[in-house]
Every structure is written in structure tokens, then in C-alpha cells.
Amino acid sequence: MGFVSDTKMRVIAVLGLSFGLFLPALTSIASAQTCNLHLAKAEIRATAPNAPVTGGYLHIQNNSKKAQRLVSVQADFAQHTELHEMKHEEGIMKMAPLEKGIEIPAGATVQLKPGGLHIMFMKLTAQLKPTQMHKVKLVFDNCGEMRADFMVVTKPASGHSHKHNH
Amino acid sequence: MKKIVVIGVIFAAVLAGAYSLSEFIARQIYPQSASSQFQLGSPFSLVAHTGKTITEQAFEGTPSAVFFGFTHCPEVCPTTMNDLTLLRDRLRVAGGDLNIFFITVDPERDTVAALKDYIPYFGGGITGITGTPDAVHELARKWGVFWQKNNVTEQGYNIDHTATVFLLDKNGQFKGTIDFHESEEIAYKKLERLADLDKQS
Known part of the structure; x- marks a missing residue:
């Protein structure tokens, strides 16, 4: 040297x-x-008449080189929304609000699906019926707002996939 | 003579000590099962979603699937109700039957009126059960059901709760459970056995 x-x-x-x-x-x-966020399989669970809450699900693919964070969600049919994580521990269903939102690491896909991460629509102002489409605003920390069409379904896809994205 | 009494007392004391020690160890190693520790099927008097009084007699005559939930539950409750009605329909085609019960763990918000909207949405043959908080919680405790309010904000609250489905035979006797993550086939086999359909084939 x-x-x-x-x-x-x-x-x-x-x-x-x-x-x-x-x-x-x-x-x-x-x-x-160029945010390079791809949204897919956006679904909301259909509700009983006057049901106060429901869950929303989607896959968020982050094709950018930077992590993105879903920080909030807004919809016309819900007066309040939160991001939650559900955990099934020893027979007990537990739900925890995610105050920091949901991070989508660079290059990764995060699935919001039954039994795990989900959007919690609260104080619903209308009954959600199968096949209806609803526009939902998703707010990301870096990307700003994105709009997605969510379909109302009786049984949202559980997202059982043989691929494991970590 | 005195000596014999003293020895007898000491022996009895040692025996009692050994017995309680063995009981203690046994409890550590073998926690008591749901059926023996809890009083499933014990008498109660609550209110059905129809407004009528309902008692433990509702569990007699037809096998029952009993689920504890609440109407502000976004996912596991509607999913379980839908899954149970689909399984019940399959069972009926095969010649069996099942009554489905939804007992609220949130009697403060789940009034008869709230359940009247909620229960029929999942189809016929489902009975919603509510009542005074004390009476409902007493029943939940007897069944060994866990519930706890969490995320209490001005927007309301959520309830962490046992998501197990309890299975009772046509005599109202506890026979087993279906866990949230069990496959449809395993759940169906359990219901088939509950309806005595497995013995006919």
C-alpha cells in the first residue's frame, strides 16, 4: 500500500x-x-345492517428503492378509520392499533388480509353490500395520497399464498 | 399408648402434606381441561335477539355450536358466523343438523335491538344471546371465555376475546371445540361426529 x-x-x-x-x-x-406503489386485491368485508365496523384488505407492492409507510386511510362510508393488526394467541383474538402505520419495505409486498394487518373502518354510515365498489383514500408518508377502488365481498380472500414474503 | 397417638398424628400430617404436594405438582403438570374446570351448559337465563328469554334448554334436542363475540368485531365474528352457517348447510344436506348460538361479550353495546339487526344477516337458525352485563359475564366466566376491552378511545373500544367455537351434543353436553385456524374439513368432521352422522356410514 x-x-x-x-x-x-x-x-x-x-x-x-x-x-x-x-x-x-x-x-x-x-x-x-415516481412512487412505484402498486395496489391490488382491494376488498372490504360486507356488513350486516347497522353494523358499526368492518375490515378492509389489500396488497401493497413497493417497487421503489425506499420504504413507504401507509399512515392513514379515509373513506366516505366510515367516520373513522384505523390501521390494526390482529393476532390469534392461545385461542384469543387480539387486536392492536398501529399508531405508526404499516411499513412497506423497499421492493416488498405487504398483504393486508384476514387474520393479520387490516384497515378498520369504524362508525359506518351505510351498510356495505356485496359487489359495491367504494373509493378509499390511502395516505403514504412519502408518496402522499393514492386512491383505490375497493370491492365489497362477503368473504375477503384470505390471501393464502405459498410464497412467503419477508 | 400416647406414643402411638403421636406417631399416628405425625403420620397423618405427613400423609396430608404429601397429598397436597402431589396435588400441587399435578396441577402444575396437568392443568385442568375446559370441561372439568368450567361449567359449560350450566343453567342461565338471558335474552335472545328475538327479545324472548333463553335458557340452557336451548342447547337440547339438536347439537349446538356456540361462539362468543360482539357486533363491533370486524373480522373473526362475521367470518365465524359465515363459516358455521356454510358448515351447517352442508351438514343438513347430509342429514344432520346444528343450532348456532352467538353470545355477546359486549352486552353494553349489543342490546337486543343491535342483535336483531346483526343475527338474521347471517341466515336463519342462528340465535343471538345478550342480557345484563353481570348475567352475560357470569355465563362467559363459567364457559372459561376470556374477554378484555382494549384500545379504548373516544371512538369506542375493541374487545380481545376467545375465538373458539364450543360444540355441544344434542343433550347439551360439551363435546369439543373448533379453533379459529382449523381447516373447513376438520371442522366439518367434528360437526359430523357431533350429529352422529359418522356412525351411519
């Missing part, structure tokens, strides 16, 4: 520093312009 001259060192340092400062700015602009 030879010694690196002082000027060479300085050039490398300056270059490195400017790249270090410039690159994050560049990538954040790029991801803001």
Missing part, C-alpha cells in the same frame, strides 16, 4: 462529501415523482 498524496486525498474527500450530500437529495426527488 502506497501513500496517497495530500491533493489526491483532498479531491477524494471533496468528491465524497458532495456525493454524500447530493445523492440523498437526488433519490428523494426521484421517489417523490
Whole structure:
């Protein structure tokens, strides 16, 4: 290993520093312009008359190089919505609100499906009947708002997949 | 003579100590099963979603599937109700039958009026059960059902609860359970056995 001259060192340092400062700015602009989030299988569980709550499900595929976080959801038919995670432990069904939202890591697909992550639509203002379509607004921390058409179904797909995305 | 009495007392004390120790160890190793620890099928008097009084006699004559839930439950309750009615319909085609009961763990919000809207949505042959909070909770306790309010906010609350389906035979006797994650086929086999259909083939 030879010694690196002082000027060479300085050039490398300056270059490195400017790249270090410039690159994050560049990538954040790029991801803001093209979010590369793909939404699929958006479904809401049909409800009984005057039922106060229901669950919403979808697959969110993040094709970008940056993690995205679903932070909130809004729908015309619900006065309040939350993001929840359901856990089945020793025969007991437990539900926990996710105050930080749901993260979709870069390059990953997160499935909101029965028995796990879901959108909890609360204080419903209308009965949700099978085959109805409803527009739902999804808010992501970096991408901002996206709208998706959710179909009302009696039995949402449980998303039993043989692929395991971790 | 005195000596014999003293020895007898000591022996009895040792015996009692050994017995309670063995009981203690046995309890650690073999927790009591649901059927012996809890009083499933014990008498009660509550209100059905129709407004009529309902007692433990409702569990007699036809096998029963009993589920504890609440109407503010977004997923496991409607899913279980739908699954049970589909299984019941299959069972009827095969010559069996099943009564389905939905007992609320949320009697404060699940009034008779709320259940009247909710229960018929899942089809006929389902009975919703509510009552005063004390009476409903006493029944849940007897059945060994867990329930706990959580996520209490100004928007309301959720209830963590036992999602097991209890199976009673046509005499109202506890025979087993169906777990939330069990496959449809395993659940159906259990109901077939409950309806004595397995003995006919």
C-alpha cells in the first residue's frame, strides 16, 4: 500500500462529501415523482345492517428503492378509520392499533388480509353490500395520497399464498 | 399408648402434606381441561335477539355450536358466523343438523335491538344471546371465555376475546371445540361426529 498524496486525498474527500450530500437529495426527488406503489386485491368485508365496523384488505407492492409507510386511510362510508393488526394467541383474538402505520419495505409486498394487518373502518354510515365498489383514500408518508377502488365481498380472500414474503 | 397417638398424628400430617404436594405438582403438570374446570351448559337465563328469554334448554334436542363475540368485531365474528352457517348447510344436506348460538361479550353495546339487526344477516337458525352485563359475564366466566376491552378511545373500544367455537351434543353436553385456524374439513368432521352422522356410514 502506497501513500496517497495530500491533493489526491483532498479531491477524494471533496468528491465524497458532495456525493454524500447530493445523492440523498437526488433519490428523494426521484421517489417523490415516481412512487412505484402498486395496489391490488382491494376488498372490504360486507356488513350486516347497522353494523358499526368492518375490515378492509389489500396488497401493497413497493417497487421503489425506499420504504413507504401507509399512515392513514379515509373513506366516505366510515367516520373513522384505523390501521390494526390482529393476532390469534392461545385461542384469543387480539387486536392492536398501529399508531405508526404499516411499513412497506423497499421492493416488498405487504398483504393486508384476514387474520393479520387490516384497515378498520369504524362508525359506518351505510351498510356495505356485496359487489359495491367504494373509493378509499390511502395516505403514504412519502408518496402522499393514492386512491383505490375497493370491492365489497362477503368473504375477503384470505390471501393464502405459498410464497412467503419477508 | 400416647406414643402411638403421636406417631399416628405425625403420620397423618405427613400423609396430608404429601397429598397436597402431589396435588400441587399435578396441577402444575396437568392443568385442568375446559370441561372439568368450567361449567359449560350450566343453567342461565338471558335474552335472545328475538327479545324472548333463553335458557340452557336451548342447547337440547339438536347439537349446538356456540361462539362468543360482539357486533363491533370486524373480522373473526362475521367470518365465524359465515363459516358455521356454510358448515351447517352442508351438514343438513347430509342429514344432520346444528343450532348456532352467538353470545355477546359486549352486552353494553349489543342490546337486543343491535342483535336483531346483526343475527338474521347471517341466515336463519342462528340465535343471538345478550342480557345484563353481570348475567352475560357470569355465563362467559363459567364457559372459561376470556374477554378484555382494549384500545379504548373516544371512538369506542375493541374487545380481545376467545375465538373458539364450543360444540355441544344434542343433550347439551360439551363435546369439543373448533379453533379459529382449523381447516373447513376438520371442522366439518367434528360437526359430523357431533350429529352422529359418522356412525351411519
